[in-house]
Each structure stands twice: as structure tokens, then as C-alpha cells.
Amino acid sequence: MLPGMEDSVDRHLARWRGKAPFDERVEAIVTRLQFLVKHIVHTKEAALSEVGMQDFEFETLHRLVARGGVATPSELAADLLLSPAGMTGRLDTLERSALVRRVRSTEDRRRVDVELTSKGHDLWMEAMTIRAEVEASMIKALSPEDQAHLDGLLKKLLHNAETTR
């Protein structure tokens, strides 16, 4: 890596070094992961405000699209690593904006089906374009080969995190 290539985590690590006997590489990876995600969320949030949408709204619509436009709150909560209560809150605001519709299921009346409205689909499509651009501009800092390599490493980590215990 070139000498000028320094990020905020390098500076953090330099200050931290010697203050405690712990693995610097782990610290570096974890901190960079957290910061990157914060940056992604902030940048995306700023971009999405163009269409008057917030990140959490978009993510929910996005999952709903992936499910074909219909899903139960439980499914979405699991997809999004969200608590059931948090899911209800999200759906409330989405329903208030008419991007989503709640329908009690007829077979199992304990369940609720969340349906994407056409307005919701249209807005998702608009936002998706914006999101794709913002995210691509961040990831493009890596060559296609590096992207593939990174994705593979992340997948190993995530798979491990999801299967252990």
C-alpha cells in the first residue's frame, strides 16, 4: 500500500497502540467495517432524500420486492435483522405513505400479509437507481477482481457468524 494511503482507522490505531495487549488486526477490521457501513448509510440517506425517502423505508421496500411484493411481517423482520416491534413501526409509516398495504390472511387469520402498492413499487424503482449509483461509486474504488475477492471474504465471515450457535 502506498505511504499516502491512510484512513481514520490508521490514525486511531496509532493512538491506541501500546495501550493494551490486544490483536490490532481484529481491531482494524472491525472498526473499518463499522465505519464503512456508517459512511454507506449516511451517503445513501443523503441521496435518498431527493425522493423524500429514508434508508430504512427503502430497505424494507427492497426486501418486499425481493419477496415478490408480498410477505409477512415476521419474514421481513427476519430478513432485516429487526425486532418484531421495530417491524411494526416501519410498516406503520410505510402504510401511512401508502407504499404498502396490510391484509389479514384468510387461511391463517393470525397472519398479516404485507403487500407492495404500485406507488410503492414505483418509488422503490426510483430510489433503487439512486441507491445503486451511490453504492457503486463507493465500491468502484476496487477493481472487479478485488470486489470478487472482498465479497468472498465477507461471505465466509457472514456464513460463519450465521451458523455458529
Add this chain to the structure above:
Amino acid sequence: MLPGMEDSVDRHLARWRGKAPFDERVEAIVTRLQFLVKHIVHTKEAALSEVGMQDFEFETLHRLVARGGVATPSELAADLLLSPAGMTGRLDTLERSALVRRVRSTEDRRRVDVELTSKGHDLWMEAMTIRAEVEASMIKALSPEDQAHLDGLLKKLLHNAETTR
């Protein structure tokens, strides 16, 4: 990658594929980053509750240690990618638990120095041991060479995110 190596993002991508014409690799990387961080935070939070601490409290103490035990709220907020208001809130709770102390600076009376108390330092040390273990157990899924490679790639991304605009 082996056929059995599938994570939740693979399943998400499979459902999503064909529903919109966007870069699947970018989607994969970004989603995995977000999920990994969620997993890290959740797992760490569960472990830290042993010593009655929350992740955000730990992170604040950690930065303070890195700064040698003294820093201004602005410095900490910048370190933690936090808003000034959010920082005030964190410091309030930390001060209430006597892990931290606020002292008005004498030269520049707008400023406040945040000092780590000895109680704060002791608790940080305890928590650090727990945190290191939890994080290491997640990162250990990768070989040392892979860890180094991953860290390099993340650094490239973060450096890019921090310097562009």
C-alpha cells in the same frame, strides 16, 4: 467456494435476481457489510452485558483511552462519526455512571475536557477482554493471510469514502 457455503445474502440475491437491472456484486458486498456489522454489534452487546455495559458506552470509553484518557466532545464525536447532540447524550449517561468526568477548560472556556475516571478505565479493561474475544472469534473464520487481505481491501474502500467529497 464450496456448494454448502451459503449465507442469508445468497438467498436474498437469488430472490431478488431479475427484478431489476442492477449490479449484483455491489448489492452483495453492501448487504454483507451491513449484516456483518449488525451481527458484530448484537453479539458484542450480548457479551458486554456481563459487565453491565452497552456497546455505545464501550466504544466511547475505547476512544477516550486511545486519546490518552482526555478529549473534547468534538474530538470524540468526530472519532465516532456521531452528531454533537448524540455525543452530549452519551457523555451524560457515562457521567451519570461515573465512568467519565466533564471539566470546563480554563484557557478556552467554550471547551470541555472529558476525562476518563479510574473506574472508567478499569471497566474498559474488563470489557476490552470480552470484546476482543468475541470479535476475534468472528474474524478467526479467516486465515491470517485472508485477514490481512480483507483489511487492505476495507482500507481502500474507507480511504476512498473519506476523501472523495
Add this chain to the structure above:
DNA sequence: TGACAATATTTCGTTAGCGAACATTACGTC
């Protein structure tokens, strides 16, 4: 059938974080 467990979702109370407005102190210019 009727009591009871299981499942799905919502309600309630609390919390951390944000943006915007504000008070206070320092600085630069005339």
C-alpha cells in the same frame, strides 16, 4: 367440547440518536 400451548402481531414504555435553535466564548477587522 374445553383447557391449554403455540404462533403471529401489536401495544407500551424507554432509549439513543438526529437536526435545528440557542447560549457562551473567542477571534478578526475597522
Add this chain to the structure above:
DNA sequence: GACGTAATGTTCGCTAACGAAATATTGTCA
């Protein structure tokens, strides 16, 4: 040396999320 401007931190109102408990519906088994 007074005045506008910048910097620093806090207060306020609001929002999204959480965990725990409540509610509603369905399945099970005697």
C-alpha cells in the same frame, strides 16, 4: 475597544428501534 462572525457545547422536539407484555387466533390433546 466595539461588532460581526466563527467555534463549542447543550437543550429541545422528534423518530426509529428495542424488550417485555398484551392480544388475538389457531392447533393439540384429554
